[in-house]
Amino acid sequence: MTLRTPYLLFIGDAHDQLAAKTAAGIAFWRPEICLGQLRMPGCKADLQLPDMTIEEAAAAGVKTVIVGTTTRGGVLGQGWEGLLVRALELGMDLASGLHHRLSDITVLRETASRLGRQIADVRHPSREFEIGNGKKRPGKRLLTVGTDCSIGKMFTALALEEEMRARGLRADFRATGQTGIFIAGDGVSIDAVVSDFVSGAVEWLSPANDPDHWDLIEGQGSLFHASYAGVSLALIHGAQPDALVMCHEPTRKHMRGLPHYPLPHLQLCIERNIEAAQLTNPTVRCIGLSINTASLDPAAARDYLRETEDRLGLPCVDPVRSGVRAIINHLLD
């Protein structure tokens, strides 16, 4: 499943900007492939892209309509189906990040099948994977890991890709979640894979490559998250990372969704991730920390980054405020 570009971002009647965060992520990281947005009456989000109808999108050359948001009930809003059928009729594919599959909607599935269009439900794996084999693959790999979920692992991997490419290095972001898949154009929603096959799916996602090529693999969950740590460990083992970057948010009070679980100490979290990764790559090392300091004022953010860098002896950046140059400098040293 590779998504054809460019995209029209369909954000329906998103009730606030956060409800359109998948689409906003695509527009932020890949503005060049986002030709426009389609908003329904009542939509409160704005991606700062040209508003387009389905017909205007087709005329502008859009190849895939991305459905990145949902109504409050979690299903397609009234009148949306007809629009998506029209998109298929005008030659465009559909891609969705909804839990409910677009391909389970009879009229969409049948129209796509009749016209030879693709419907990509990216939360759901579109193929079967082998069991992981743990064999060392050529090429270099960097994996973003975290103290918690939703803490900047995708953002960091994309910022590292941008920085490495700007320096002329060969680097590719590898997506393991829905927003990342839209951005990369392909990938695997790793938490939707049957547990036996997760490390194998990551081996497939990041195959053998040239010795100087870097895969920048999007991490998921955290070894310290009681709900998802198994996903994180299988991802670490399948990725065989040469380098880890630890992501963290210093003001978070507890693990996401688990108010009874505190965040782990950074040093311990780094040690445990290295220990885990050593199973499939004994030479792995942590090359830096990526901190989301959005909740701190600029002075407090600077202090936090400096203090953490001194304490851990590793470059410590905020990809938004300071960029990730220091991490790449350290990696290349």
Next chain:
Amino acid sequence: MTLRTPYLLFIGDAHDQLAAKTAAGIAFWRPEICLGQLRMPGCKADLQLPDMTIEEAAAAGVKTVIVGTTTRGGVLGQGWEGLLVRALELGMDLASGLHHRLSDITVLRETASRLGRQIADVRHPSREFEIGNGKKRPGKRLLTVGTDCSIGKMFTALALEEEMRARGLRADFRATGQTGIFIAGDGVSIDAVVSDFVSGAVEWLSPANDPDHWDLIEGQGSLFHASYAGVSLALIHGAQPDALVMCHEPTRKHMRGLPHYPLPHLQLCIERNIEAAQLTNPTVRCIGLSINTASLDPAAARDYLRETEDRLGLPCVDPVRSGVRAIINHLLD
């Protein structure tokens, strides 16, 4: 999905005793619910149970026909379908440990539906699970873990259940794999659960219980197995074990299926399992080791158990040769 007992064990044309190992495991651990075996022409396995036709099984009171083996091609052998339809017609349910679902065979599905019979494809989860919540549940839990796959975790959990019940303790085996599910009559094939939901599935499998009640949870995989460690970690976190028993086979040369991976050192493997389990139960401890010494002669086995016990300071048993009394003694001390 709870399997109705007693069982008829259908072992088809199993080409050797090993091909019928699932059925042999059921007959070994639950002889009282295995009324007979049904063997097809060419079958080379023998469970030492009365041979029965489908009709004789129904007359004897069998409630479920267990399909625990397959032909070489992995599918149902010629003539088997008709026998299984007959079983449904005579009032019996079907349960299968095959990868291919019996419920995908139209005639079986339709016959079962028409007659109100159950087809349990135990390798495939029959329900959806919540995300794990990591909340402490009352009741005591013991989890068997291992240096590798297929190293005695189910056998050990069942031996511990037998010993605890013999002492009047309240203890229930909790099955996480197909053979265990047939033995327990229910359970979850944990490696077939979507990765996001594995710890939640284990929380469901081992719910809150009385403070003096022990769940003896069947472990899967190994934290040191590059293919399956994610499954093992999610199982550990969902189980919230108070006690771990480490299973090992001292003559194994490499991790199962991974000739390039050596087995971990016992002490390190125990430490890593304790560290992992502490996330959801800080008071967890390892209470003993269960060693499969079948490949050693009696003197070498005795020496190995004694030497390992001295080195690690934990009771070290072979559940077949020495029984598991020493582990339960240590647990109750």
